[in-house]
Amino acid sequence: MSQTKVRKDQKLLLLQKKRSKRNLTEILMESIVKPMFGDNITTIGSKIAGLLFIIETLRRYLPGQLKITIQELLFNAIQRLPFFKKCSDKTLVFFSPYAQIRFREIEEYRYNYAYSAIKTYLGAQVNSQVKNLKGSLVKGRKSLDFKRDDDKVEDEYEGVKLWWEVLKSTAGVKMCRLTFHRSNWEVVTGPYLRHVVEEGKSIEEKKKKVKLFMNNPSSNWKMQMKNLWSSIEFEHPATFDTMAMDPEKKEEIMSDLLGFRDGEEYYKKIGKAWKRGYLLHGPPGTGKSTMIAAMANLMSYSIYDLELTSIENNWELKKLLLATTSKSIIVIEDIDCSLDLTGEREVKEDHQSNAEIKKEKKKNAVTLSGLLNFIDGIWSACGQERILVFTTNHLGKLDQALIRRGRMDMHIELSYCRSYAFKILAKNYLNLDSHPLFDEIEILLEETCMTPADVAENLMVKDGESGVDGSLKGLIRALEQLKSNHHKKKKVEPTFK
Known part of the structure; x- marks a missing residue:
C-alpha cells in the first residue's frame, strides 16, 4: 500500500472523528x-x-x-x-416572534420576592394531567400537600399561551424564565404577571411557615447571596400565654409588638425605617430565648440567628443584613460574649505597637461602629418590617451607645421567679390553679433567687406515688437548700469597716 493512500485514509478517519463530535x-x-x-x-x-x-x-x-x-x-x-x-x-x-423575561432569586444583592411568588404559583398548578408531583405533610395537618415538580410549565391566561422554565446556572444562580409571543406583550407584562405574583403571595401567606436561619461561616460563601444563610423549620411551642412572667409586663410587650406590626403608615409618616429593637437582659435561665420564640410565634416572623464570631468584617455584616427578608427577627444572643463591644471603639494605648494593633484588629474585625451602622445606620433601611433582639446576662458590660433608646427601643428585664411566674409554671407543668403548699412556696421564692428554669426543672421531677404533692415538696426542699446556702455564704464573706 502506497504512503499516499495511507495518508488519505488517515485524513478521512480524522475527518469522521471531527464530524462525530x-x-x-x-x-x-x-x-x-x-x-x-x-x-x-x-x-x-x-x-x-x-x-x-x-x-x-x-x-x-x-x-x-x-x-x-x-x-x-x-x-x-x-x-x-x-x-x-x-x-x-x-x-x-x-x-x-417570542420575548423572554427572567426573574432571578437574587437581584442586585437583594432577595427578589417576585421569584418566590412565581415559584409558589408554578408549584400550585396541579391537575390530573401533571406527571411529576412532590408530596409533603405539614405538621398539624392530616392531608398531604402536593406541588408540581416540573422544570417546564405551560400556562394560559385569557387565551394567551405562555411557557415557564425553572433554571439553575452553572454558577448556582436560580431563576424563572418566561417565554411568550411578542404580540401579547401588554397582557403579559400587565395583568398576567400581576395575577401570578398576587396569587403566589396569597398561597405563601396561607401556607406560611416560620423558619430559623443561621449564618454560614464566610469561608463557605460563594458569589450568590443564597449561601449566606441556612434554614430549618421553626417548631418551638413557646407562646406568651405559657411564659412565666408578670402578666402586666407581658401585656405591654405584646401590645408593643402588635403595634409595630401594624405600624407601616406610622413609620412612613415620621420618616423612620420600619424596624424596632428589643434588649433582653437578666441572669441565665430567666427565659430570654423563650421570649424570642414567643415573639416569633406571635408575629409569624422568621428568626435570623446571627453569630458574630463567624463574620470576618463589617462588609460581610452588611451583606448578611441585605440577605434577610422582611417580617423577620434578627437575633444576637449573649452579645457581651460574642465580641469585645464594650467601648473604646478605635482608641488604642500609646504604648501598643503597630503589630499589636493589627493583630487585635484582625482578631476582632467586626467593630462596634460597624454593628451600630447595622442597627440604625443607612444600611439598616435596606429592608422593612424587621425586629432586632439583643440578649445579655451582664447589662453593665455593654457600651451605652449600643443600647441607647432609638437603637434598642425597649429594654426588657427578665428576672428571678416570683409568685406570679410560679403560678403560670404550676398551671403549665402540673395543671394546678391552687394548692395548700402554694403559700409556703411563694414565701420561699421571695426570699431566694431561683430562676424560672430551675423552678420548672423541679416541677418536672415527679415521684410516681406522690404525684403533684411530691413535685411541690421537692421544689420546697430545693428552695430551702438554696436559702440555706445563701445564709452560709453571707457568714463566710469577710466584712470590712
Whole structure:
C-alpha cells in the first residue's frame, strides 16, 4: 500500500472523528443555514423567505416548548455566521416572534420576592394531567400537600399561551424564565404577571411557615447571596400565654409588638425605617430565648440567628443584613460574649505597637461602629418590617451607645421567679390553679433567687406515688437548700469597716 493512500485514509478517519463530535447547532448551521446563505448576496432574500417558511411551519405544528427549543437552535446557528455576528440582537428580534423575561432569586444583592411568588404559583398548578408531583405533610395537618415538580410549565391566561422554565446556572444562580409571543406583550407584562405574583403571595401567606436561619461561616460563601444563610423549620411551642412572667409586663410587650406590626403608615409618616429593637437582659435561665420564640410565634416572623464570631468584617455584616427578608427577627444572643463591644471603639494605648494593633484588629474585625451602622445606620433601611433582639446576662458590660433608646427601643428585664411566674409554671407543668403548699412556696421564692428554669426543672421531677404533692415538696426542699446556702455564704464573706 502506497504512503499516499495511507495518508488519505488517515485524513478521512480524522475527518469522521471531527464530524462525530459536532453538536446539534453545528449540524443545523451546515444543513440549513449555510446552504441558504451562500457567497452570492443576491440570493439572501429568497433564502430568508425559505427560513421564515420553516419557522412558520414549526410554529403551527409543533408543541409550544419543543417549538421554542428548536427555534432557539436555529437562531443560535444563524448567529454563528460572520454576517450576523455583528448584529446578532437585531437578527434575533427579526426572526423570533417570542420575548423572554427572567426573574432571578437574587437581584442586585437583594432577595427578589417576585421569584418566590412565581415559584409558589408554578408549584400550585396541579391537575390530573401533571406527571411529576412532590408530596409533603405539614405538621398539624392530616392531608398531604402536593406541588408540581416540573422544570417546564405551560400556562394560559385569557387565551394567551405562555411557557415557564425553572433554571439553575452553572454558577448556582436560580431563576424563572418566561417565554411568550411578542404580540401579547401588554397582557403579559400587565395583568398576567400581576395575577401570578398576587396569587403566589396569597398561597405563601396561607401556607406560611416560620423558619430559623443561621449564618454560614464566610469561608463557605460563594458569589450568590443564597449561601449566606441556612434554614430549618421553626417548631418551638413557646407562646406568651405559657411564659412565666408578670402578666402586666407581658401585656405591654405584646401590645408593643402588635403595634409595630401594624405600624407601616406610622413609620412612613415620621420618616423612620420600619424596624424596632428589643434588649433582653437578666441572669441565665430567666427565659430570654423563650421570649424570642414567643415573639416569633406571635408575629409569624422568621428568626435570623446571627453569630458574630463567624463574620470576618463589617462588609460581610452588611451583606448578611441585605440577605434577610422582611417580617423577620434578627437575633444576637449573649452579645457581651460574642465580641469585645464594650467601648473604646478605635482608641488604642500609646504604648501598643503597630503589630499589636493589627493583630487585635484582625482578631476582632467586626467593630462596634460597624454593628451600630447595622442597627440604625443607612444600611439598616435596606429592608422593612424587621425586629432586632439583643440578649445579655451582664447589662453593665455593654457600651451605652449600643443600647441607647432609638437603637434598642425597649429594654426588657427578665428576672428571678416570683409568685406570679410560679403560678403560670404550676398551671403549665402540673395543671394546678391552687394548692395548700402554694403559700409556703411563694414565701420561699421571695426570699431566694431561683430562676424560672430551675423552678420548672423541679416541677418536672415527679415521684410516681406522690404525684403533684411530691413535685411541690421537692421544689420546697430545693428552695430551702438554696436559702440555706445563701445564709452560709453571707457568714463566710469577710466584712470590712
